[in-house]
Amino acid sequence: MGFRNTRLRTKVTALLLSLAALWAFAAWVTLREGVNLLWVSQLDSSIISPSEPLLVELQKERRISVVKLSSSGIRSRKDLENQRKQTDRLITAFKESATSGIVDFALDDEGSRRLTDVFGQLDTLRQTRQAIDSGQMDRLRATSTYGDVIDSIYGLYGSLATLDDKTLAKGIRTLLGLSRAREVITREDALVAGALAEGRLTPAEHAQFTQTVGAWRVLADQAAADLAPSEKANYDKLVNGQSFTRLRNLETLLSEQDPSAGSLPFTADQWKTTADRALADLNTLVLTGGDRMVDQAVPVAVNVVIRLVLAGGLGLIAVIASIILSITTARALFAQLQKLRDAAHELSDDRLPGVVERIGRGEEVDLAKEAPDLDFGDDEIGQVGQAFNTVQRTAISVAAEQAELRRSIRDILLSLARRTQGLVHRQLTVLDVMERRETDPEELKELFRLDHLAIRMRRNAENLIVLSGSTPARTWRRSVPMVDVVRGALAEVEDYTRVTLMPMGDVVLVGRAVGDVIHLLAELIENAVSFSPPYTNVQVSGQLVANGYVIEIEDRGLGMKPEDLEANNARIADPPEFRITGAARLGLYVVSQLAKRHEIQVVLKPSPYGGTTVVVLLPQELVQLDPTPESQDGGPRERLPRRTTAVATAIRPVTAENVRTLKPARQAPAPEPAAPAPAPLLTPVEPEPEPEPPAEPEQRPVTEFTSNGLPLRVPQANLAPALRDDTPTQPDYEEDDDERSPEEIRAMMGSLQSGTRLGRSEAAKMLDEQSRGEA
Template sequence: MRFRNASVRAKITALIVSLTCLWAFAAWVTLREGANLLWAATVNGSVIDPSEPLLVELQRERRLTLARLGAGASEEDRALRDQRAKTDGLRATFEESASGTVAEFAMDDVLLQRVSEVKAQLTQLAATRKAIDAGRADLSQAAARYNGLIDAFYRMYDSVAEFDDKEVAKDGRTLNDIHRSREMFAREDALLAGVFAKGGFTPAEHAEFVKAAGVFDYTLNEQLPKLPAEDRADFDGWLKSAPVTRVQAMETQLIRHDPATDQLPVSGEEWRRSAEPMLSTMQTVTLAGGDRLLERITPVAVGVIVRLILAGGLGLFAVVASIVLSITTSRQLLAQLRKLRDAAHELSDRRLPSVVERIGHGEEVDVAKEAPALDFGDDEIGQVGQAFNTVQRTAISVAAEQAELRRSIRDILLSLARRTQGLVHRQLTVLDVMERRETDPEELKELFRLDHLAIRMRRNAENLIVLSGSAPARTWRRSVPMVDVVRGALAEVEDYTRVTLMPMGDVVLVGRAVGDVIHLLAELIENAVSFSPPYTNVQVSGQLVANGYVIEIEDRGLGMKPEDLQAANARIADPPEFRITGTARLGLYVVSQLARRHDIQVVLKASPYGGTTVVVLLPQELVQLDPSPEPQDDDGRERLPRRQPGAAAGAAAATATRQVPSGNVRTLRQVRPGPLPADMPGASAPVTDPVRQEAETTTAPPPAPSETPADPEQQPVAEFTPSGLPLRVPQANLAPALRDENPTQPDIEEDDDERSPEEIRAMMGSLQSGTRLGRSRAAEMMDDQPGGEA
């Protein structure tokens, strides 16, 4: 599977490597025989040839040494001294030749070990000579030491690599065995030299002589039938020669000799005159057989060289030609594929995004111009290129259709969101009118709950507007205190009673960012409340910093994994393109869009108390110091203004007003977001949203202030939630005339200048009711006008 997924270059390289390996194997099969010839010639010239004369001289030194020990001479004779000097000269030549770099490279590990053993034995030769000269070694000990040294030479011969030709290898082993049988006769001759020197056998020496003679006869007779015909004829002639026949006769006499008798049947001179020619002629016949073996090897070597030239040379030429052809073909193929790859990247990275962006901006796109045909030739790659031309035309067409479809879907979402937003605004207006008319505390509580749900519906509609790439319709021209901005966000959160609002400072937010900041904070606070246990609180705090204004939202929930925090921060910092499918967390996308619109930084991090802390950094150009800060309570927590009984109308009329053309007066009203949950303290009390301001147009004159509030010391003290929001006191805002179930109408006197307080109260109540009715009618007229839903 890995090779199947490899690149074209890797596959071609693998093909070339496999072809080269195949050629190398075929060449090595032929080259191995040639290498064997070369190494055999190197070993023969560096090791074998220098060792054979040394071996012969060692055999002669052994014979002279045993003869001297047998004669009992105490001083070294001249013949032995000359022999030792000749042996040392050949030893130096052998060691120098066998220690060469070429020779060591030609030898295998076994042969290297055997050569090292021979060198070690030669190093001990000087100690052996000293022991013999000092009389510390007898005849048998001296023979054993020389035999061990010579046996090391024959083990070295046995380790020489054989030739691959079976017949040649068999003849070579036969000649080596015959050469070793010569060593057995040389041991026999050396033993007899000592015996003749001392004049008789000991039983042990006689047994050793019989053993050596038997081994010689056995090995020679065993190997002679294995020789080729020409070599066998030479050895047969050697066996019939006079020295050999005399030696065989004397061996028979000496074998039958009784060691207990004093007289030997053969003299030492008779044995030497026959034994030395026998050893010399046997060496000559053996070397002649080796020369003939080399002559037989020569044609085989020539054939190996010819095969090597044919297989290696022609195969190498074929491999080189294949490599050149593969490289040129792969270059052309890769160039075409690279061109096709670049065209695909250009299509995916530049053309398609450009087409989608231009269509998103409403431009017309010419598919033929955006997808020009590319020429890749007429070969197989060219056919793939033609298919790619078709693919890119289809891709651009589909991209254009998909971009148009996404734009249409966004337009639909925007239209539905605008319609929903308009309906929610009208619903809020109707709810506000009903709240102002309602006097029953229970019914008023339910109306406040509907009011709160409508506010949340409005935020969901605005989410669709943000997702469609547009801006919500809510805008402010005047700056709003930061505490009111956060309260406005709390008004759009379902479980707002769990939010603790800390001091926000005397800071105002510029009007152009109020709506988006409220929306952004509402999404973040809603997320904090939703993903934390219901028994915990969410803390919201703010303060001025060097770079602007920071709002921190901290919950005590389960928190997020580090990789999820990193992904969320990356999503907020660089929001991806919104897609209809695959968007699980729309809140983060809405937050990222709102934050990017005003260059607001939003960062999520782990809270040390458990849960998650959201840091919102508003830039300096969006915040200002409040010239008229709202007073605070003794504990430093900001509170909403306390509501006075009967002051609802006056508070609504006291909001900021401005004149508009045609004599209309556009007033700003405050809408309550809804009640607390029914099972919580103060559930019937509404929460005032100081920043949810909606324009209303009316032709009625500005309402007169409501009646003067009573003494503040006699007013009921308003209670507050843990987050600083006031709890509603039932019937606290009702007119005094409505508090009694059976109000009594005072007698109206004819003198208008002497009206009683009850009459003034009744008149002000009528004025207040008329003002409410006028505002309601004006709101309905404004909703009925074209474009009122926007």
Template sequence: MRFRNSRVRTKVTALIVSLAALWAFAAWVTLRDGINLAWVAVYNKGVAQPSETLLLELQQERRMSVTRLADPGRVSRSALEAQRARTDAAAANFRRLADGGDVRLAAGDDLRQRIDQAFQRLNQLGPGRDAIDAGHTDRAQAVAAYTDVADALFQTYYALATLHDDEIAKDTRTLIGLNWARELISREDALLAGIIAEGRFTGSEAAQFTQLVGAERYFMAQSQTDLEQADPAAYARLSKSADLARLHTLEDLVSQQGRPGGFVPVTAEQWQQASSHALTQLHDIVATAGDTLVGRSTPVAAGVILRLVLAGVLGLVAVVASVVLAVTTARTLVRQLEKLRAAALELANERLPGVVERLAQGEKVDVAAEAPPLEFGGDLIGQVGAAFNTVQETAIRTAVEEAQLRQSIRDILLSLARRTQSLVHRQLTLLDVMERREADPAELKDLFRIDHLATRMRRNAENLIVLSGASPARAWRRSVPMVDVVRGALAEVEDYTRVTVLPMGQVGLTGRAVGDVIHLLAELIENAVSFSPPYTTVQVGGQSVASGYAIEIEDRGLGMTPEDLDATNERIANPPEFNLSSTARLGLYVVSRLAERHGIRVSLKASAYGGTTAVVLLPRDLVIEAGEELSGEDTGPLPEQERGARRIALVGAPEVVPEPAQEVVVPVPSAPEPPRPAPPAAFTPGGLPLRVPQASLAPELADQPPSRLDDEDDRRSPEDIRKIMGSFQSGTRRGRSEAAKLAREGREGEDDQ
């Protein structure tokens, strides 16, 4: 029971699992958002605050290093070393907090990667300091050494701005933009401090200062626009700041009057006072806004987690209820489906095949009795069961109607085939009379061609008889030599001149199988000739084997693939039920039915010449070995072979490989004695007794030497020979006509009696 219902139960289980997985996924998404917001405090404590302190120290050390490179007297070595110590302490604190377990747990892959990159930039700060102390670098390279570390720290800020809460993420990006504007002011301060210490602008420093001012104004304006909605108080302080206004005035003055090689239009005290106040005010605004942002994220995270708890509990209750409902429903559904499946299997495996078999045997079938209605209830499954009742009734009724239609089609085919066969027999009889009466070779040749067409028409009519399930009317009471059977098959093939008949041996075929074997061989030979090039030949040979007699038909065509050979052999060995859709394989169907009727085995195989070889294995009970019936008086040429011999004489003959001659040993005594008759079982390939010269002469005549023909006989003209043969033919025809007349009068007399 468990295995039979595994598919339905598996689907129900999969439905339950998918529902639980969907609930778990929704819960996890909600929980992740809450945890992400709850981790804002972790990011702020472990990354934002220590990195901001480190950034301030790096900005101060950058300004002092650039000033000392321009004028060592303005910044002492001890002051620079003290500042470096503060920078290293801030860097160590940043490493410790950012590399902590809570930050690593809360941070994503992107944030962890950017923190590691900041650590690498800090490690590269030492060689830059050594170059500054040794004087091996200029002010621009010194600024770049510190700027790389600052850029890496800002990359960690950008990773923090990817929170799942849109408002908090937007406010975070606003603060980052404001802090970036402060970094640009710090870079202006370091650059201009070095220029003031140098006393004049060198190289492209004026252009660099102007570029920094433009970038700082852009980020400042953008951040103020976003800050107006996020934190109005911070925006008011920033927009009304006198320190920033004073700084912007000095920036404009330096940008307008600064020229390469020119002097700085402001003093060091003026610039330092304005820049330091502006930097301090911006730092306070960013720090205050950051604390506010962290405070806003905490209640939002708590609300998300609360909603998660409520949704999770309610969702879990819904999942449990769904599981219970699905299990109970599945059990009821499985029981009803089992009943429906059993009924369907019974219909498909027992009742419907039984009905079809009984119909094939000609029995009457009651549709109502064979399709009793089944009760499944009034629910949806019951409606399906009612539909199944209709289906089974329709199926059985359709099977009955189809069987009747098939039988009607077979009867129609049989009737048409019998009529056609009768007409063709009459046509062949009339043609035989006309052939015997005609003396003109040209007209006789045309008559033989018409005779050949009629013979092929008869085979097609017999195909219809076989397809209808009946047996052709042609039958023989006597056995026939096997070579005559093959020649009779050739008489029914269109391109018989392309067929080579190999020696068949001194065997015969029982009369009851002659007609069907001729038909079977004709179909196979016709197939071999049709599917091979016109310049090739088809060989037909036979020999006795352990289980009977084997006839091989080999063509030189393109052959068949192994898959096609297997499919064709299977179709021949197990012929399917004939239907109107199998018209492409009618020849194989006829062959399979004829072979099945006599227990003949037919198989196809690949030929060594690239074509196909058909092997026809006749069972031993159909084969007459030499010396049995073939030596009696019942054997003789077939009617088809007799007419075919006359037709071949004018139209063309197939190539026949002669049988190996049998040596007849006649002892020669010292004194003349009468010739002895031929030994029994000595026959010609055509089945006639082998003639021995002078075997029928009287003993007194046998002693006389044979007389020689007169020389005048050798000089007879063709006209004389034609007259002699014409007289012989006329006498033969007259004798046959009289014999036929006597036979007809005898039949009429019997009818009168």
């Protein structure tokens, strides 16, 4: 299953690599034979050829050393010194040839180990010679010591006979067996020559002689059994010839002689002549067989070369042709697949979103033009391309239907929201009329509750309008004090009594952003109140900063995880497309849309009290310094009208000393042309004191009449001047008739707070009365 999921390019590459590996294996199998022949040739020239004369000279030195141990004559000592010099010269040449750089590559581990053993045995010759010269070694030990050195060389020969051709390898092993038999004969010759020089053969030497005779005959017979028929005939002729017959006769005489006899049955000259002739004939047989092995190796080498050319050259040509064909085919295949892939990406990344967006805007879409058929040929990939064309048309059709469905749903939501908004506006108007004419505190309290619920319903209706991509109808033309904006947001929060409002400063908000900022703050404050314990408060504060105006909303709840904070901040900064299935947190989506509309930055961060702090940064374009403090009535700013006679407690804003200079709010035109210049921006503009009217004992209002002759009622006309409220009951603000201004909301909230305090006082009195009655 893993290989099925592999990319096509990887599969083609694996196929080419497997083909190349197969060719490399076949070429190596053939090349290995040629390399083996090359290594054998190198070993023959570097090790075997230099060691053969060394082997002969060691055999001669052994014979002369044994003779020297039997006779202390000057001639034998001089012959030994000359032989040792000849042997040392050949040892030096052998070591130089065997330690050349290329021999290390030709030898395997076994061959390297045996070559090291040969070098070690050759180094022991110095101690052996010293022992012979000092007379500390007898003839048997000297013969055995030289035999160990010579045996190490034959062991090296055995590790080098590693030809892959079985016939050649068998012939080489047979010749080595005959050469070992000749070595045993030379060992026998040295032992007998020493005994002849002394004139007697000790019982130990006699036993050793008998074993040596049996050893060379066994080795020769075993090697001869593996000879080719032609070679076997030459061996039989040699063994049955005159030289070996005389050698066997002398060996028989010496073997049958009593070991205690004081003399030998033949002379030294007879033995030397017979032994030299037999060794020379056997050596000729071995060398002749080696030459024939070389002649047989020539066709094998030629055959190896031919197979190497066929497997290497022709196979390489076939591999190269296969690679070229595979690459060209794969490129054409990849080009078609990439074209199909690019078409799929274009459909998913460009066409479908574009079609959906255009349908969402209500445009007509030509599906045939938006999804032209792609031509991929008539092969298998072309058939896949035709299927893709069908899928493409179907996908665009479905996307168009889905986009039309979403647009329809969005229009339905917007229509329902507009209707709900209109009904809520009418409901608020009715409640306003009822609140004004109601005098019963309990009934007024219930009306305030209905009024508050209606305001929250209006915010929910506006949420649907925002989710539908439209703009709510509430707008202001003139600036509104920031504290009134925040109070208007509090009026739309259910549990507003838990919110603590800090001083907001003498700052006004431009009219075009008042409705959206009220809505945004209401959503954030509602969220803070909802996700914090009921016994905690939510604090709202604001101040001027270098980049505008900051409002902080801090709760004392459980807070949010860092990953949740990061995800919510990302959702607010870059709001995703609204989907009906992703309506888990509509409040954050509404906040993000409102903030995006006015470039307002909203950031959530951990609060040091364990909850969450929301930082709302209003840009400089939306805020202005208030040139008219709250303590003065009238002026150029738009004050939010009151809807009830109750007056909320005003919070005196505090102006910071290090705030950034902002442009003041637009002031109303002065009544006279020569009006005094305004004060600096950071200092609230104090209006000039008006001249006090002349004191009159009593001022009576002028009675006005309607067209029917009835007197016109003027509110507060009969009140004392100190008790009059100059705020008009129906202010002139540029809102829809069914909208409520922030000033009205502030007045209503003040009345609600007064009623709440009254209710708490009455509840406390009832508890006191109950406790007194129980006492």
